[in-house]
Amino acid sequence: MEGIDLGNAFAQSLSGLGVPADVARALWLPLPMIVILLTVTVGVIAAVWGERKWSGMMQQRWGPTIIGLGGSIQGAADGVKLLIKEDIIPIKADPWLFTLGPAIVIIPVFFSYLVIPFGQGLVLSDITIGIFFIIAVASISPIGALMAGYASNNKYALLGGLRAAAQSISYEIPLALSVLAIVMMSSSLSTVDIVEQQETLGLFSFFSWNIWRQPIGFVIFLISALAETERAPFDLPEAESELVAGHHTEYTGMKFALFYLSEYANLILASLIASVLFLGGWSFIVPLEPLAALFGIEAANPVFQVVNALVGISVTILKATFFVFLAILARWTLPRVRIDQLLDLGWKFLLPVSLFNLLLTAALVLLSNTLKTTLPLYLPLVIFVGLVFVAMSLQKRPAAKPTAARA
Amino acid sequence: MTFSEGVQLVSFIILTAIVLGGAAGVVLLRSMVHSAFLLGLVFIGAAGLYVLLNADFVAAAQILIYVGAVNVLILFAIMLVNKRIPTDRPVFSPRNAVTGLVCAGLFALLAVCIFQVPWQIQEPVAMNTVIEIGKRFFSEFLLPFEVASVLLLLAMVGAIILAQREYIPDRAEGEPEPLALPERPRDEVDTTPTGRR
Numbered sequence: 300m301e302g303i304d305l306g307n308a309f310a311q312s313l314s315g316l317g318v319p320a321d322v323a324r325a326l327w328l329p330l331p332m333i334v335i336l337l338t339v340t341v342g343v344i345a346a347v348w349g350e351r352k353w354s355g356m357m358q359q360r361w362g363p364t365i366i367g368l369g370g371s372i373q374g375a376a377d378g379v380k381l382l383i384k385e386d387i388i389p390i391k392a393d394p395w396l397f398t399l400g401p402a403i404v405i406i407p408v409f410f411s412y413l414v415i416p417f418g419q420g421l422v423l424s425d426i427t428i429g430i431f432f433i434i435a436v437a438s439i440s441p442i443g444a445l446m447a448g449y450a451s452n453n454k455y456a457l458l459g460g461l462r463a464a465a466q467s468i469s470y471e472i473p474l475a476l477s478v479l480a481i482v483m484m485s486s487s488l489s490t491v492d493i494v495e496q497q498e499t500l501g502l503f504s505f506f507s508w509n510i511w512r513q514p515i516g517f518v519i520f521l522i523s524a525l526a527e528t529e530r531a532p533f534d535l536p537e538a539e540s541e542l543v544a545g546h547h548t549e550y551t552g553m554k555f556a557l558f559y560l561s562e563y564a565n566l567i568l569a570s571l572i573a574s575v576l577f578l579g580g581w582s583f584i585v586p587l588e589p590l591a592a593l594f595g596i597e598a599a600n601p602v603f604q605v606v607n608a609l610v611g612i613s614v615t616i617l618k619a620t621f622f623v624f625l626a627i628l629a630r631w632t633l634p635r636v637r638i639d640q641l642l643d644l645g646w647k648f649l650l651p652v653s654l655f656n657l658l659l660t661a662a663l664v665l666l667s668n669t670l671k672t673t674l675p676l677y678l679p680l681v682i683f684v685g686l687v688f689v690a691m692s693l694q695k696r697p698a699a700k701p702t703a704a705r706a
Numbered sequence: 707m708t709f710s711e712g713v714q715l716v717s718f719i720i721l722t723a724i725v726l727g728g729a730a731g732v733v734l735l736r737s738m739v740h741s742a743f744l745l746g747l748v749f750i751g752a753a754g755l756y757v758l759l760n761a762d763f764v765a766a767a768q769i770l771i772y773v774g775a776v777n778v779l780i781l782f783a784i785m786l787v788n789k790r791i792p793t794d795r796p797v798f799s800p801r802n803a804v805t806g807l808v809c810a811g812l813f814a815l816l817a818v819c820i821f822q823v824p825w826q827i828q829e830p831v832a833m834n835t836v837i838e839i840g841k842r843f844f845s846e847f848l849l850p851f852e853v854a855s856v857l858l859l860l861a862m863v864g865a866i867i868l869a870q871r872e873y874i875p876d877r878a879e880g881e882p883e884p885l886a887l888p889e890r891p892r893d894e895v896d897t898t899p900t901g902r903r
Contacts, residue, residue, distance in 0.1 A: 442781070
């Protein structure tokens with residue numbers, strides 16, 4: 300089915316006004332870029348507000364209350380404050396690298412938003428390598444952290460930069476392996492295809508969401524994405540009790556704001572990817588197209604298309620918000636891990652488990668292809684629930700024993 | 707993905723400038739760290755050239771492997787070793803002259819090769835490169851693919867053994883430790899509590 304193609308519609312409406320087609324195309328080019336910048340900035344302001352409000356709730360205080368309704372534009376006010384602050388470059392720092400560092404950290408994050416779909420046609424570029432593009436581009440960021448750490452000419456900053464790079468290259472592997480299992484099931488790297496593959500069961504598409512088929516991969520993805528975004532409990536690169544603020548230490552003004560922006564933009568990006576990969580992206584709990592067919596509304600109906608697109612965007616944002624909330628919950632309730640615990644978790648636990656998950660998925664995909672049914676794909680869910688059940692019952696036993704002995 | 711002629715030409719000129727300029731910087735800059743960062747830029751420029759050749763998967767793999775892993779590893783090595791390089795060395799030393807001569811010879815050889823070989827120039831075809839690469843890997847190029855995998859596996863096992871101190875062979879009494887880092891001897895720290903005397 301053809302979705303909404305805003306680019307062509309824009310070019311056509313302009314050529315209707317007498318503008319040449321090439322010029323109309325060229326005029327269209329900067330619009331998606333501006334849309335990305337604005338959306339991400341607004342999203343970051345919202346995420347910062349959510350972080351402050353929710354952390355306030357978790358600690359039984361109010362959080363920001365004064366600027367905007369319920370302190371909602373406190374983040375924007377902070378941004379303006381950082382914009383007009385003096386930009387200090389330490390006298391012994393390397394001025395070029397010091398300036399380039401924050402830019403290299405943030406540019407890949409913006410690039411990754413190119414392939415995030417918000418609806419059938421609502422994706423900036425549906426390239427065939429989709430999710431692999433995100434993984435590849437995201438691997439540039441650690442270089443920015445290293446650059447910032449080195450250029451600051453400060454031992455804490457250098458240590459922070461090294462830690463940031465080590466952490467993100469070691470958690471990239473389980474992350475990529477858990478994504479690979481999804482790719483294997485949908486047999487496409489394109490983000491749009493991955494979402495469409497989760498809408499295959501008609502009205503009951505809720506059960507074809509990848510979270511039911513990939514529970515192990517889902518947990519691995521959540522942990523490694525949290526580590527990739529370098530947020531607590533994995534915020535070792537800027538562990539304030541050890542490293543002052545890691546590679547952010549020497550930064551002020553707008554350059555610091557870029558780091559701050561990239562942290563939250565990264566968080567939102569990871570949440571969006573998680574909702575696209577595991578929670579069916581733009582698809583509602585009951586997908587609208589079969590529902591509309593049930594009521595006799597045609598899929599080509601323009602009103603229905605607009606409603607469908609709006610629902611798609613809202614649902615994607617809602618799902619991403621859920622993951623942002625999970626990350627904030629983790630940040631304000633879990634203590635920070637030590638660096639050796641962090642690396643142990645990545646290399647000795649997540650890596651073998653994700654390899655096992657990959658093998659299991661490959662076997663089950665083969666099985667379901669030969670049996671011509673998707674039922675075997677749900678086996679990991681059974682395994683996962685069984686494991687959780689066993690773990691919980693093992694945990695209870697010591698507490699239960701004394702009462703049994705007394706009785 | 708196809709571009710119009712003009713876009714292709716302009717992108718090609720910009721990317722070539724990035725790759726050549728970056729590569730010259732890698733060789734000529736005095737600071738090792740700057741060279742390493744410029745190397746990353748060169749890799750990204752090469753990835754851009756792959757995109758121009760419609761090889762999107764190879765471009766992404768280039769960024770993931772060379773920029774994300776190899777370059778980061780090089781930076782790690784440089785930053786952890788932190789060797790001071792004397793900056794007062796003359797530019798036109800016999801050593802640099804020999805290096806320049808070898809490089810110029812290599813360049814001439816490669817250039818002659820490129821101009822001598824009758825290349826078959828193929829029209830760009832739009833296809834899903836990922837699927838095509840996968841099919842080729844498991845049909846025509848199965849043996850090289852497997853050999854490369856075994857090679858990487860061997861390298862990984864070797865790296866793990868080197869990192870694991872238990873496998874370093876025993877040494878006789880009095881011999882210096884074979885694989886120790888040049889560290890200064892540990893100072894004895896006074897551990898008695900100083901608060902109350």
